[in-house]
Amino acid sequence: MSKGRILVVEDEAIVALDIQARLSRLGFEVAGHASTGAEALLLAESARPDLVLMDVMLQGPLDGIDTARKLLVCHRLPVVYLTAASDEATLERAKESGPLGYLAKPFEDHELSLAIEMAMVKFEAESRLKQSERLLSTTLGSLAEAVVSTDRHGQVTYLNPAAGNMLGISVAEAVGRPWNDLFRILDEATREPVEGLEELCRPSGGRLLCEDMLLTTGQGVEVPVALSVSPLYVPEKGVQEDLRGRVLVVRDVAQRKQAERDLRESIARLRSTFRQTVRALASMAEKRDPYTAGHQQRVARLGRAIGARLGLPEDALEGIEMAGILHDVGKVYVPAEILSKPARLSPLEMAIMKGHPEVGFEILREVNFPWPVARAVLEHHERLDGSGYPGGLHGPDICLEARILAVADVVEAMSSHRPYRAALGIETALGEIRAGRDRVYDAKAVDACLAIMDEGFSFQEPRPQAPGGASEDIA
Secondary structure, eight states: OOSOEEEEEOSOHHHHHHHHHHHHHTTOEEEEEESSHHHHHHHHHHHOOSEEEEESSOSSSSOHHHHHHHHHHHHOOOEEEEEOSOOHHHHHHHHHTOOSOEEESSOOHHHHHHHHHHHHHHHHHHHHHHHHHHHHHHHHHHOSSEEEEEETTSBEEEEOHHHHHHHTOOHHHHTTSBHHHHEEEEETTTOOBOTTTGGGGSTTOOOEEEEEEEEEETTSOEEEEEEEEEEEEEEETTEEEEEEEEEEEEEEOHHHHHHHHHHHHHHHHHHHHHHHHHHHHHHHHHHTOGGGTTHHHHHHHHHHHHHHHTTOOHHHHHHHHHHHHHTTGGGGGSOHHHHTOSSOOOHHHHHHHTTHHHHHHHHHTTSOOSSOHHHHHHHTTOOTBSOSSSSOOBGGGSOHHHHHHHHHHHHHHHTSOBTTBOOOOHHHHHHHHHHTBTTTBOHHHHHHHHHHHHTTOOSSOOOOBOTTSOBSOOO
């Protein structure tokens, strides 16, 4: 098997024949022989050699050095020069052409074989390196993120086109300058310079990730960015890690920030519409029962306050409030004459009234609330000892929202007027939940309700103050 195809370019015929014979003995295939630069260029096109042995001194308009340069540019062929005694100027030209080896005439067979094999290995390695560099350059150039690399002193050694566009500067203008002369990184919230970037110049530095940053360019332009900074370490003999520089990757997040703002505004509008819809639905039930108008809102207000006292998160408090506003929506099923009857209800009428939690559940069960609103509406008349309705549930089988609303509902109902009785007063209502604590009503909900009542809780929303601090209420 041939060790490689070699093109011999030598203008002395006897020397050329000797070289070709040696190549054959050494296991190489001779791709051809040329005595001039022009012949060499033609043979390189047709014979497709793996390497060229090139005599430096050739007759004609193209000497060996000029020919080698054309072969490298046009055909990417590695060249090993065959040299005899030459002047220093010629040798300097030869070095500048980037040959992969030299053979001084005369040479031995082992020198010829070693020079060719080393040249081919070196050329293959350099080709792979150049290919990797081109791939890396193409990859970095195509990235939307700005990439800036620096040396150990923080001076820019590279930036990709995206970085140039973001900073408003060309590669030539940036290279060699300190990176913090080109831009500054500020914390978006405090507008203070981000601490820690300079630490990456030291061996102890690590990778730094920054979100919600502002990049301020040398032209004073501010860009919302996310930043990643990584140190570049190179192992050295006797040294565990040697910091050579760092890579900064900067992502423009202006569009993401705008999208987040738009999303928050959209969610806020949806929440507002949702709450308005819930209140309209609750109002529908209250229109049929004018004597209890505002009851659901007051229960919702007290239920939320109890939940807050228990330390529930804001999201859970909103769920309790929604369930409170809707807890009696099932009364749309109850005839108006029963709702407004100014006397005790008959057993049949009471049975109809007790059906309102199930009706409310049926109305709400298909609504995709983010909280267990339908279940809380169904269970708000359940009691810990199983004496409630409609399911006769016990203790922990009743959801927390329903246990809180049960306390709020009883306190508000007993302290307000009803068609069949006058208001019993807040003290009577609080006495009821004290007496039923941990037997009928949830103990923690009762304790929370008593505590907030002691602190002066009011069922009414605070009234706005008139100018001068006086209440707008008219005596």
